[in-house]
Amino acid sequence: MEGPELDLGAVRAFVAIADERFFAEAAAGLGISQQAVSKRIAKLESDLGLTLFYRTRGGADLTQDGAAFLTHARALVGLADQAVELAGRRHRALRVDVLDTRVASIELVRSFHRARGEADIDVVTSNGLRSARESLGKGHVDAVFARATGPLPDSLEAVPAYLEPLSLLVGRTHPLAGRRQFATADLAGMTVWMPGNEEGSEWAGFYAEMAAAFGFTVDTSGPDFGWEHFVETVAEGERVSFAGERTRIPRHPDTIQIPLVNPSPAYPCSLIVHRQNRRAILRAFVEHVREGFHTFAPDRHWLPAGDRELFALPVGRG
Numbered sequence: 001m002e003g004p005e006l007d008l009g010a011v012r013a014f015v016a017i018a019d020e021r022f023f024a025e026a027a028a029g030l031g032i033s034q035q036a037v038s039k040r041i042a043k044l045e046s047d048l049g050l051t052l053f054y055r056t057r058g059g060a061d062l063t064q065d066g067a068a069f070l071t072h073a074r075a076l077v078g079l080a081d082q083a084v085e086l087a088g089r090r091h092r093a094l095r096v097d098v099l100d101t102r103v104a105s106i107e108l109v110r111s112f113h114r115a116r117g118e119a120d121i122d123v124v125t126s127n128g129l130r131s132a133r134e135s136l137g138k139g140h141v142d143a144v145f146a147r148a149t150g151p152l153p154d155s156l157e158a159v160p161a162y163l164e165p166l167s168l169l170v171g172r173t174h175p176l177a178g179r180r181q182f183a184t185a186d187l188a189g190m191t192v193w194m195p196g197n198e199e200g201s202e203w204a205g206f207y208a209e210m211a212a213a214f215g216f217t218v219d220t221s222g223p224d225f226g227w228e229h230f231v232e233t234v235a236e237g238e239r240v241s242f243a244g245e246r247t248r249i250p251r252h253p254d255t256i257q258i259p260l261v262n263p264s265p266a267y268p269c270s271l272i273v274h275r276q277n278r279r280a281i282l283r284a285f286v287e288h289v290r291e292g293f294h295t296f297a298p299d300r301h302w303l304p305a306g307d308r309e310l311f312a313l314p315v316g317r318g
Helices: 008-020 023-030 034-048 064-092 105-115 129-137 202-214 227-235 280-292
Strands: 053-056 059-062 093-098 120-125 143-146 156-171 191-193 217-219 241-244 255-261 264-274
Touching (some): 008 034, 008 059, 008 064, 023 034, 059 064, 093 105, 093 129, 093 280, 105 156, 105 280, 129 264, 156 280, 202 264
Parallel strands (some): 093 120, 093 143, 191 217
Antiparallel strands (some): 156 255
C-alpha cells in the first residue's frame, strides 16, 4: 500500500518551525503568511496521521513523533535543494554543438560570448545533423550548428547561420599553385580528396551534389588522421582538396588556398534549435546569429537546390 504523498512546501515549513520554534518567525523566513504555515503543518499532520508539534509559552516544541520525523524531513529538503542547484547549474550554461572547433560556427559562438560576457557557454562536438534530432529532443544541447538537409521534425527550427565560400587547397608544387583564382566549372574531370567525408553525413551529401553539378570526382579514401595529416598530405603536391574560407585549417608553408569563382560554391550552415526551448539566453543567441547572417549574391554563388529556399536564394546554376 502506498503511503501519503508529501508536500515539499509543508515539509520545508515543518523544518523551519523546528528551527525557529515560532510559526511567525518561520513564516517570515519562508516569505509566506503565518496562516499559510499553519495550513501547511495541518495538512502535513493529516497526511502523516501524526501530531508533530505541541504549543507552549516558549513556542512550538516537537512531539516525540515530530522529533523522529525531523531527520527525514531535513534530508528531503536537502535533497530538493541539491536537485534545484544542480538543475540550475546545468541550465545556466548554454550548450552549443559545433561539428568541429576549427569550423566557422565556433566564431559565432565566440562573438556571442564577447557581446555578452556574462554568458556561460559549453561547447560540445558531435556528428552534426545525424545526432541533432536526438540531442535537441532530449535536452542534451540547446543548439546545433549543421547543414539542415531534408525535412526536419516540426519540433525543430533551422535558422540560417552562414554561407561559407570554398577554396581549392593545393600544395606549392602542384600545377595549379600559381592561380589566383579557379573557375569552379574547371573542376570537371578532376579528383578532389576528402577523407573526412563520412557516408551519410550532411557535408558528404553537399560535396556529392556539388560533384554532380560540376563534374568532378570525390575521393574519400583514408585513413582520416585529422587536420594536420590532411594538410601535410595536400602539401606533398599530388592531391587537391577543398577548404572553407572561414575554417581555421592548420597553417602549412607548402599549401595554398585558391578561391573558387564563377560561381563560388558556398557551404550552408544553420543553427538548429528546439521550438519548445524558450530559454532567454538561447533566444538571444538565435537573434545574434540572425543579425550576423548575410546572404550571398545568387549570380555569383552556388548552392544545392535543396538549400536555396532556407537561405533565401533564388534558383540559379546547379
